[in-house]
Amino acid sequence: MMQRIKPFDHLILILGALFLCMPVVMAFASSTHTAIDIHSNGLYVMPGSNGAETYTKVLTKRGGFTGEVTGLTMLMNSMILGVGFAVGKIVLSMMAAYALVYFRFRFATPIFWVIFTTLLLPLEVRIMPSYQVMSELKLLNTYQGLIVPLLASATGTFFFRQFFKSVPDELLEAARIDGAGPVKFFIDILVPLSRTMMAAIFIIMFIYGWNQYLWPMLMTTDESFFTLMRGIKTILQVWVGSQIPDYNEAFALAVLAMVPPLVVVLVFQRMFIKGLTESDK
Amino acid sequence: MTDTPMTLPQSPGLMARLRGFWEGSSRNPAKRVQFDRPLTPWLFVLPQLLIVAIFFYWPSVQAVTSSFYLEDPFGFGSTFVGMDNYTDAISSREYRRIAGFTAFFAVMVTGLSLSIGLLLAVKADKVIRGASAYKTALIAVYAIAPPVSGLIGMMFFDMHMGPFTEMAAWFGYEMKVGINYNDTAFALILVAVWKQIPYNFIFFLSGLQSVPVSVREAALIDARSGWRRFKDIVLPLLAPTAFFLLIINITYSLFDTFAIIDVMVKDKPANNPMTLVYKVYLDGFKGNDIGGSSAQSVILMVVVAALTVAQFRFLERRVHYG
Numbered sequence: 309m310m311q312r313i314k315p316f317d318h319l320i321l322i323l324g325a326l327f328l329c330m331p332v333v334m335a336f337a338s339s340t341h342t343a344i345d346i347h348s349n350g351l352y353v354m355p356g357s358n359g360a361e362t363y364t365k366v367l368t369k370r371g372g373f374t375g376e377v378t379g380l381t382m383l384m385n386s387m388i389l390g391v392g393f394a395v396g397k398i399v400l401s402m403m404a405a406y407a408l409v410y411f412r413f414r415f416a417t418p419i420f421w422v423i424f425t426t427l428l429l430p431l432e433v434r435i436m437p438s439y440q441v442m443s444e445l446k447l448l449n450t451y452q453g454l455i456v457p458l459l460a461s462a463t464g465t466f467f468f469r470q471f472f473k474s475v476p477d478e479l480l481e482a483a484r485i486d487g488a489g490p491v492k493f494f495i496d497i498l499v500p501l502s503r504t505m506m507a508a509i510f511i512i513m514f515i516y517g518w519n520q521y522l523w524p525m526l527m528t529t530d531e532s533f534f535t536l537m538r539g540i541k542t543i544l545q546v547w548v549g550s551q552i553p554d555y556n557e558a559f560a561l562a563v564l565a566m567v568p569p570l571v572v573v574l575v576f577q578r579m580f581i582k583g584l585t586e587s588d589k
Numbered sequence: 590m591t592d593t594p595m596t597l598p599q600s601p602g603l604m605a606r607l608r609g610f611w612e613g614s615s616r617n618p619a620k621r622v623q624f625d626r627p628l629t630p631w632l633f634v635l636p637q638l639l640i641v642a643i644f645f646y647w648p649s650v651q652a653v654t655s656s657f658y659l660e661d662p663f664g665f666g667s668t669f670v671g672m673d674n675y676t677d678a679i680s681s682r683e684y685r686r687i688a689g690f691t692a693f694f695a696v697m698v699t700g701l702s703l704s705i706g707l708l709l710a711v712k713a714d715k716v717i718r719g720a721s722a723y724k725t726a727l728i729a730v731y732a733i734a735p736p737v738s739g740l741i742g743m744m745f746f747d748m749h750m751g752p753f754t755e756m757a758a759w760f761g762y763e764m765k766v767g768i769n770y771n772d773t774a775f776a777l778i779l780v781a782v783w784k785q786i787p788y789n790f791i792f793f794l795s796g797l798q799s800v801p802v803s804v805r806e807a808a809l810i811d812a813r814s815g816w817r818r819f820k821d822i823v824l825p826l827l828a829p830t831a832f833f834l835l836i837i838n839i840t841y842s843l844f845d846t847f848a849i850i851d852v853m854v855k856d857k858p859a860n861n862p863m864t865l866v867y868k869v870y871l872d873g874f875k876g877n878d879i880g881g882s883s884a885q886s887v888i889l890m891v892v893v894a895a896l897t898v899a900q901f902r903f904l905e906r907r908v909h910y911g
Contacts, residue, residue: 317712318719324709325726328786331741332730334752338744350750400637407633409619411626419634426645428894432844432866433886436873437648437655445643460644465637469619477621490624494633519734521848526874537848540736544855555744562740569732574725581728584788585795 339559346555366560377531386518386535392455393517394510401464406494409472426461439526449530471505508583511576515569536565656883674884691864698842702782706789714797731787735845739852742780774862781846789834796830836900865889
């Protein structure tokens with residue numbers, strides 16, 4: 309049965325799409341104009357001709373207080389944080405979920421609760437003591453310090469636990485008849501079986517890691533560890549008090565910071581939605 | 590015929606249940622067949638346990654303990670002050686004002702982004718022509734980080750060239766985001782809503798699309814008016830999704846908006862509006878008031894924990910009946 313299509317529905321959708329997408333389009337277009345043009349004419353909807361110059365400058369100019377950090381360094385650090393976090397999350401949570409689902413052992417239930425209590429509190433509410441712990445462990449200004457504390461939550465574990473529970477029991481029975489031990493069963497059967505799930509979780513976690521702001525801001529004082537998000541903060545600190553702020557460079561930085569996650573979401577759209585709606589964040 | 594004492598089926602006593610809890614002899618194991626090895630499971634679960642212990646439990650416990658102490662600002666030890674940090678926080682007028690703004694902010698952001706997300710999802714579910722193009726355009730913004738959306742928002746409200754500032758000027762209003770309290774609050778809410786619409790849209794749309802075709806067709810016959818069909822059939826079916834999103838959105842507006850605020854006030858909060866999480870950060874890292882900041886953290890912990898428990902209880906029910 310078909311419903312009549314009303315132009316009104318399309319109107320609402322077009323308005324919604326414009327409201328959501330125009331700021332992104334204008335940020336990109338304006339990043340290709342000069343700061344002076346933006347200052348006198350406002351934001352642009354169409355791209356200009358100054359793009360190559362601005363982006364080369366943002367990517368390669370040495371900035372910051374020590375003159376050490378470039379946009380390229382920050383891009384690389386964001387990538388390390390995003391990929392490192394996603395991979396770490398998948399490895400840790402698959403292993404823990406495997407132990408909880410496939411083994412009969414003492415303390416399994418208390419361990420379950422110890423891990424899942426972490427879902428209660430986001431990092432933001434324990435940010436101050438987390439920072440103190442990191443400085444006691446001498447992990448400030450390291451990649452481990454940037455990535456590992458973010459892994460201390462059970463989101464992925466919860467997801468893989470649900471998935472493993474839905475795997476048919478017959479698989480394990482068959483594997484045991486063939487004489488496969490727990491490690492072999494995990495690596496040869498369960499991991500290949502989880503490939504789609506791993507990809508979906510990877511997408512969600514990569515975006516989550518890439519987009520981190522508060523934690524990298526506190527953990528890194530050494531500019532060679534700055535991520536793009538941290539770079540945004542630096543731009544703002546010189547903003548106040550300048551005659552004509554470098555609008556174009558700020559926009560270019562924003563574009564650099566949003567392109568990788570945007571591409572991932574758009575290219576792997578179906579898998580991204582699967583990961584998001586099935587992992588419940 | 591002998592008298593056989595009637596035996597009632599007994600539920601296991603408290604001690605037995607506790608023992609079961611510790612030893613993991615649950616009556617409903619996750620799998621019918623499981624490995625029975627004493628050591629291997631520990632190898633698998635240990636990495637996660639270690640990380641959780643060091644980076645979750647240790648700081649959480651430390652937050653609770655230091656909330657009862659007054660740290661010397663010059664680093665000469667600390668004194669136990671009992672509940673003082675809590676009473677100081679709660680009785681402070683500034684804290685109450687910020688709590689009030691946080692509640693207002695959460696209500697506005699949650700209400701607006703949920704209703705716009707729902708409206709767009711209902712429309713996107715209906716159209717056939719161009720459906721996937723709309724969908725792509727409407728979910729793209731999910732990928733954008735809160736600080737980036739804050740930066741874009743800051744430009745749009747820039748006092749020299751921001752399009753929104755200019756629009757307000759047509760109506761003779763001089764908008765001063767970053768200086769005027771109400772203007773800044775407006776800008777913060779707008780940016781936070783903008784960033785959150787795609788998330789709600791995705792969940793509402795997938796909820797709508799899981800409604801079986803037979804139900805949709807029956808609804809088309811039963812209820813002729815579109816609004817009644819929506820109110821009586823679609824909305825009840827979406828209720829579980831909506832409840833889940835309600836909690837997620839409240840949590841988002843309380844915590845994930847930190848970066849938006851920090852960027853839009855350009856690191857200079859002054860007398861701009863802020864949320865409770867921002868105040869925790871400000872007092873702890875800029876004001877060096879560790880005890881006070883910890884007490885505020887603990888208050889927030891209680892709020893989030895309550896929200897999450899509500900969410901779990903609800904999800905559990907959904908699993909049972911759904």
